[in-house]
Amino acid sequence: MRSGSETVAKAFGLVALAAFVVAFPSLASDPFVLSVGVVIVSYAVLATAWNFVGGFTGYISLGHAAYSGLGGYATGLLILRAEVNPWLALLLGGLVVAALAVPVGIAALRVRGASFVIVSIALVLVLLLVFQSWESVTGGSDGLRVPRPFGPEVLRPEQHQRFFYLHAVLLAVMLLCWWAIDRSRFGMGLKGIREDEDKARSLGVPTVRYKLAAFVISAFFTALGGGLYALWFGFLDPIFQFSILVGSNMVLMSLLGGVRSLFGPLVGAVVVGYATEFFKAQYGDTQMHLVAMGVLLAVVVLFLPDGVIPAVRGLVARLRPEQASIREVTQEELAEEVRR
């Protein structure tokens, strides 16, 4: 059973987090800081979306940029070619990508481990080639300019503020869904798959259907994240949209924070997002920020294999009064048992 003080601490933390998110645009000293805030919350959306499949099933997809990129392009193309309302285009884009994720998931989820990683990377590389080559529709290597949903009277700082809140709302919805799944029968089956897929199947968990459902939910939210980013940034270039680095960042952020924790990807996104922007500001257009990310990944693997949140939890548990020992028998009792 959870202790009352733990529940109070969690509730307090949640209220403090919500208050900070609401106040952040007012606290930001200039539009650049606000734009960094939008980038970080956008990372948090993508990492949390990735965690629906990575965290629940243990299937590591390095190619999730495929779904954020498709979401961005679907939103942009629906606005430009079909003149759909931007917000409706965003939602339709997410649904289109979710529908596309069904056959992709059926094929990709037949393999596990390293093979699944390779399949996920292959998809993003294929999409990069398609979107670079199909110039008449996608704009090719020249990119695609996505019209902003707010009129010209809404100035840049206010755009940032609105998109910060929009991303935050999307993130809150995703966290709520993750939390609900985590406590459901479906979530229990998914966690069984993560621990041992064959064992879960032998207990009656419909592993194929469950994996696919988690994959499609993840693709849907990732596409919404990509679409919202497209509406904010206003320009899509295939080389950045379908980049393995984007997918790797989702994995890095989730692993850093803790894939088994609700807020793990969010914590990871804050650390990685802030570090990226810091190193970019320090070293300009060099590739030093990529080196820093590599070092960060090495630190995670070596010192925080389960992520920041589990590490902090472990530290708190160590500071608590001694928990009951799991030892069922003392050395003396054991010796006595053997003598008998």
Add this chain to the structure above:
Amino acid sequence: MAADLLELVDVEAGYGRAALVLRGLTVRVPPASVVCLVGPNGAGKSTVLKVASGLLAPRAGRIVLDGRDVTGRGPQQLLTAGLSHVLQGHSVFREMTVGENVLLGAYTVRDKATVAERVDFVRTLFPVVGERWDALAGALSGGQQKQVEFARSLMVSPRVVLLDEPSMGLDPKATATVFEQIVRMRDAGTAVLLVEQNARRALEVADLGCVLDLGRVHISGPAGDLLSDPRLGELYLGRAGDRKSVEPTDL
């Protein structure tokens, strides 16, 4: 006498294209009894359980559960039909809580009231399950993990539970607890087909025993009789010289 609940009749089975592991083996498990399979390494004991639970398809022979031929059915179908398999070693989901582990055992049961009833039942039968309900299963001792596995296997109200080396890696006290729990499962009406290296201890709690060697049942009968049979030592401890000289018999 009641009809046998589980029967493996003239079963032949093996892995891939390799030679047969089971060569015409027949084992019968009556209701609410403990049947123990003992024998040297490589005799095919664990393979018997894999065939019975549908993890390995037999190449010949029949598997009959409660009078119905279930040969060729998969693990999920057999689980639903009332047959539960606790694998060798520790097979708990280590990063999930004890509660989640136990509830996963009832994944095929839709009725919430039935699940709640089964939870109460296994918590009574295995007190550690209730005491450590919210703890991570991986944080439990080996003996406690084994009890969680037993509890999980009983969540579907199985008629037969297959236990593969339940005392493996446990200290003497935990081993004693495990065997006590097996007797309690039997007393609660569940038939148990037990594979165990600790032959003496297993035969002490079993009703019937079968000594396996080279994929066949060489000796079978009441467990108490087997304990005093000198051929058990000959086969099991490899003192027979020529194994073929020990004729398969029914006591």
